[in-house]
Amino acid sequence: ACPTWQNTKGSQILRRRNATVHVVIIGAGLIGLSIAYALTRRNASVTVLERRKTAAAGTSGASFAWVNASAKTDNKAYFLLNWAGLQAHERLAEELGNDAWLHRVGNMEWVSPDSLPVLSARVDYASTMGYDAQLVPAATLNAELNLPLPLDPDYPVAWFPREAWVDVPLLAQILTTTIVQHGGTIRTASQVNAITQQGSRVTGVTLTDDQWLAADAVVNAAGPDAHRIAQMVGRQLPLRPEPGLLLSLAVDSMELPCIVHTPEINLRPDGEGRLLLHHQSVDRTLGDELDLAPDAPPCRELRERAQRLFPALVAATSLRAAIGIRPIPADGYPCVGQAPELDGYFEAITHSGITLGPVLGDLLGEEILSRRVDPLLAPFRPNRF
Numbered sequence: 001a002c003p004t005w006q007n008t009k010g011s012q013i014l015r016r017r018n019a020t021v022h023v024v025i026i027g028a029g030l031i032g033l034s035i036a037y038a039l040t041r042r043n044a045s046v047t048v049l050e051r052r053k054t055a056a057a058g059t060s061g062a063s064f065a066w067v068n069a070s071a072k073t074d075n076k077a078y079f080l081l082n083w084a085g086l087q088a089h090e091r092l093a094e095e096l097g098n099d100a101w102l103h104r105v106g107n108m109e110w111v112s113p114d115s116l117p118v119l120s121a122r123v124d125y126a127s128t129m130g131y132d133a134q135l136v137p138a139a140t141l142n143a144e145l146n147l148p149l150p151l152d153p154d155y156p157v158a159w160f161p162r163e164a165w166v167d168v169p170l171l172a173q174i175l176t177t178t179i180v181q182h183g184g185t186i187r188t189a190s191q192v193n194a195i196t197q198q199g200s201r202v203t204g205v206t207l208t209d210d211q212w213l214a215a216d217a218v219v220n221a222a223g224p225d226a227h228r229i230a231q232m233v234g235r236q237l238p239l240r241p242e243p244g245l246l247l248s249l250a251v252d253s254m255e256l257p258c259i260v261h262t263p264e265i266n267l268r269p270d271g272e273g274r275l276l277l278h279h280q281s282v283d284r285t286l287g288d289e290l291d292l293a294p295d296a297p298p299c300r301e302l303r304e305r306a307q308r309l310f311p312a313l314v315a316a317t318s319l320r321a322a323i324g325i326r327p328i329p330a331d332g333y334p335c336v337g338q339a340p341e342l343d344g345y346f347e348a349i350t351h352s353g354i355t356l357g358p359v360l361g362d363l364l365g366e367e368i369l370s371r372r373v374d375p376l377l378a379p380f381r382p383n384r385f
């Protein structure tokens, strides 16, 4: 196959030749599926290999899945990428003609009095950049959302009306169907154990059953296992994986109208009659155990905190606890693009991968086929490791 990126002529030729570019993507989390979707839309031939039995059963299936840029205001390039991420979700919903997976409910956040200057600076920064963000008195938000928050009426609360949460299993299902309709292949229970090379060029991958698949490009979208895939091409990819706990509750007695971030507990709706709880301070207490019962001490801690905020939750039932491992490159920022000195080997590893999935899919899909690096990705290249 003649790789498209050797072609510098017009887009018609690019389109015709795209059909001959075969890309193997390792990992069917939201990142791998988003790249596969973007590539099949551009007529590339794509095979996604997933070692688990189903797609989105790794970190993507154990995520708070809040789409935002408001928590990323301390780095302009990262803020802009995440903002583009939010907009890419909105575009994707239109493209798919289906937005059942994208819950555009908005996000509210309040902090302790000593953290107010930081929250206020974040809101100022975001709104100066044109992002929908405001500080409003608690009473105004309580009245608008019919949410009885235990705060002084004048206490400032941040409100980000365009932020959303994603039903990841549903989106993964829709993407999987669409990728296959566009001619792509998704193979589950297929673990990659080697990447083959000829000189400095990637030629394919080998599965654990010794089957070899040829590829013009291989994408490492293996989430928290990405460093193992990188080792297959002799590359050190430093990750600092962090576990995070989510507790799902069944609740008849109350409906949450939006995502809620507080100093003690974060909550969001999780489909009809369900809420999802998370807090980073509880994550820091987790040990090595990755399977927790819904009544294990860290889960009880989440529940008690949520009940202190919303006493009606005393009647809720704890349904399921899930621990996900955040795939975080060592400096905390995404690692996206072709790795140095290895033609055809690309990486796409990031925290905030739910926010960033569709935008990274789009930008990396384009880069794989055209070899052009989008300016949004320039600060996040693999060559910094």
Ligand SMILES: Cc1cc2nc3c(=O)[nH]c(=O)nc-3n(C[C@H](O)[C@H](O)[C@H](O)COP(=O)(O)OP(=O)(O)OC[C@H]3O[C@@H](n4cnc5c(N)ncnc54)[C@H](O)[C@@H]3O)c2cc1C
Binding pocket: 026, 027, 028, 029, 030, 031, 032, 049, 050, 051, 052, 055, 056, 057, 058, 059, 060, 061, 062, 063, 064, 065, 066, 067, 068, 190, 191, 192, 193, 221, 222, 223, 224, 225, 229, 242, 243, 244, 245, 246, 278, 323, 324, 325, 326, 327, 348, 349, 350, 351, 352, 353, 354, 355, 356
């Ligand atoms: C508690 C928690 C809360 C979070 N909250 C948010 C949030 O609010 N907003 C947000 O944007 N992000 C959030 N994140 C982060 C986000 O969930 C992740 O960044 C994202 O899911 C990463 O997706 P991924 O596709 O890279 O990884 P994964 O979903 O883990 O997918 C990687 C896949 O690769 C497969 N794989 C690995 N090795 C191989 C191999 N050798 N062969 C074949 N397949 C292989 C794995 O089985 C896995 O399915 C959160 C994460 C956690 C844990």
